[in-house]
Amino acid sequence: MTVQKDPEGTEIRHLVGSAVFADQNVLEIGCGEGRLTWRVAPLSGRLTGIDPEAEALRVAAVERPDNLCETVQFVRASALDLPFPHATFDIAILSWSF
């Protein structure tokens, strides 16, 4: 099955219009398999993607582009209990996760 999601890049254009990502430490909540991660991470200083689904995170880790290995990390976690210290992130994205 082939599906293309937002090939126009409308979503990332709106995100970029909403916040300055350059050099920012970003938390993506509900990163899933990383569809949006790969679009936001190149614009950010560092990105942490969290998701409660282990299989989705496995796919995301496998598909992580080589040039993003240094800047992107994935953590299996729920937004209800974030395993990070106070005041860690500059930007948090609730990514399709409400």
Next chain:
Amino acid sequence: MVHALEEIHRTLVPQGILLDLRPLAASWAVEVTSGAFEHQVGRLTDDPQAPVYDQAANKSLQKAARRRWFIRESEASFPFFYYWDTPEEMENYIREEWSDFIQQDEALFSATQDAWENASVDRRLRVRVKMHLARWCKR
């Protein structure tokens, strides 16, 4: 959900930004396009529970605002398109991936097939999802 917002508030730096990005239950349109021509075949039928999730999310954010965790700075909506190569692929995707919140509509699937067959060779098939994006600042 309010507890998740409290956690996000905790882990953001002072003046940190929360971006609330989500699709809205809004009877997403099925469209066949060809060049600049757009034909709306019909609309998907939201599961009756789907709008309840939107309301719950909004209430949680309102509660977070009342607790002075965040202040909303901007809000926008925009279209997000899913494209498939054939009506069969779209139908299968909707059945497999969206069955939790979209009701299966055989008449719409049939109408989509008809519209597809009558469209020109450069035709494309898509669903227009209504997206919500709000920027909140940590107080």
